[in-house]
Amino acid sequence: MLGAKRLILESALLPDGWRESVLVEIDASGDIVSVTPDAKLSDGESPGGHAVPGMPNLHSHAFQRVMAGLAESGSSGSDFWSWREVMYRFANQIAPEDLESVAAQVYVEMLRSGYTAVGEFHYLHHQPDGSPYDDSARMSVSVLRTAARVGIGITHLPVLYVRAGFDNPTPRSEQRRFVNTLESWQAIVQGSSRVCEELPNARVGTAFHSLRAVPPDLLQEAIKTFDSSAPRHIHVSEQVGEVEACMEAMGVRPVAWLLNEIGIDRSWCLIHATHADGQEIKELAGSGAVVGLCPTTEANLADGVFSFDAFSMAGGRFGIGSDSNISVGPVAELQCLEYGQRVVTGRRVRGRGDTTGPRHVGADLWRGALAGGAQALGRPIGSISPGCRADIVLLDGDHPSLTARCGDALIDGWIFAAGENPVRHVMVGGDWVIRDGHHRLETEIAERYREVITRLG
Missing domain, CATH: 3.20.20.140 (Metal-dependent hydrolases)
Structure with a gap:
């Protein structure tokens, strides 16, 4: 990870429930150092969507x-x-x-x-x-x-x-x-x-x-x-x-x-x-x-x-x-x-x-x-809270099964009604590994996988 990050999350599932305008500060090692709900406008990246722990x-x-x-x-x-x-x-x-x-x-x-x-x-x-x-x-x-x-x-x-x-x-x-x-x-x-x-x-x-x-x-x-x-x-x-x-x-x-x-x-x-x-x-x-x-x-x-x-x-x-x-x-x-x-x-x-x-x-x-x-x-994951790794999933709020929903109804819609994947961005340890549904190495990885499965199958 290169440097610390500041994220402004439109809404996020925190340990005490869903909160809006959440400022998440992440250190250079990929750990969350602070989480501030209802944050006033602040410098930081605003990826959009609804955030849940990975x-x-x-x-x-x-x-x-x-x-x-x-x-x-x-x-x-x-x-x-x-x-x-x-x-x-x-x-x-x-x-x-x-x-x-x-x-x-x-x-x-x-x-x-x-x-x-x-x-x-x-x-x-x-x-x-x-x-x-x-x-x-x-x-x-x-x-x-x-x-x-x-x-x-x-x-x-x-x-x-x-x-x-x-x-x-x-x-x-x-x-x-x-x-x-x-x-x-x-x-x-x-x-x-x-x-x-x-x-x-x-x-x-x-x-x-x-x-x-x-x-x-x-x-x-x-x-x-x-x-x-x-x-x-x-x-x-x-x-x-x-x-x-x-x-x-x-x-x-x-x-x-x-x-x-x-x-x-x-x-x-x-x-x-x-x-x-x-x-x-x-x-x-x-x-x-x-x-x-x-x-x-x-x-x-x-x-x-x-x-x-x-x-x-x-x-x-x-x-x-x-x-x-x-x-x-x-x-x-x-x-x-x-x-x-x-x-x-x-x-x-x-x-x-x-x-x-x-x-x-x-x-x-x-x-x-x-x-x-x-x-x-056995790792500090599964929560958007200080001391945990910054493993965060952003859901597309415009997805048909999520639109006009909020809070826990978002997850219900995702699990029981979303035929197409609404995951838009994914962060692991403070690094974006999925952006707009894609991985930077996905084409290369898929080509190598096809070669292997063709030979083994």
Whole structure:
């Protein structure tokens, strides 16, 4: 970022609600230093439109963008497990340079849609034969440097992946690129951390693929090796088959095991938790952890529907992720989340335990996903307030679904009625990365992506 900035926002969603004529002062490092509503005329840039905090995308597998839409054929009864076979085929073709091209494309798509930060759940570590690169963190470095070049914030989450399943300690040949020992995984995390020290909008956390892929004793050992306040992510209870296999092997449901044996707290993000039962939902809500929901991917894979209303009523925290990147945008995730709950419950507007009056469903979802996403990524984001990164999305007030609306009705219109994207400008860490709907590198990035997907497809 070059120098400090002063923005005059026509209207902005602040922690205490919508305010007008908001002066936002940003320092040279990209942090917000002051926010002044109802500001008198002042020198500064006036980008126009309505400002909302940029949305964190707490769960992405960037490389899976190359197979989006290519797993939609097959025999009757196809499910997550058949989809996984297609994923393996693509995963074992991708070189570091290919990953950079694919990640750049999907990260530009994220920025255009209103995401300003991503949690990259990264398990594509090694060469196709399973041998490490000369720099064991090479694939991670490719992701981190691509995020910096494109301009999206990132929490990089190198994944520990050890075995094929609860009853199978030997990884399949298709999983060789994913598999590490505890020591080799630690080296990748450390290598990623060194790169992050050079980048303004990046940090590293840790991730564990799942209880089926990481033995319980190794998971307990692994979580002791890094800062306990850093983000920790894990897939859990995504499929019924996983829950059943866990109960057979360990005598307990997966979420319950994590709660009882690991001591889940605010540093944790449990991805999916689709098939958590009522008791697990209650205890998970009380733990302070975030549940990472990926509704478009979960629907695409026929995973099931998370018990969102029960979790929400118990005070649970949630965020959203694009996961397999079949759909890239917060609106699609929040819309799918809400409509899924309406289908299940038969009700359109449902209240939380702290709801005392009429509510704007879309705006409530946006606020909830902001807070949970920021917590899960472990960065000062998700709010237009002093001390946070200047990650700001400007919506076009002349968009047909936003015109003549104000306040929370703007977000409702965006999520539930805007067929065309109303995102006009996007700022990350004080830098404009999207102007008038375009990224400065989008043409170059799209050309390279087309070359890669043509070759791999």
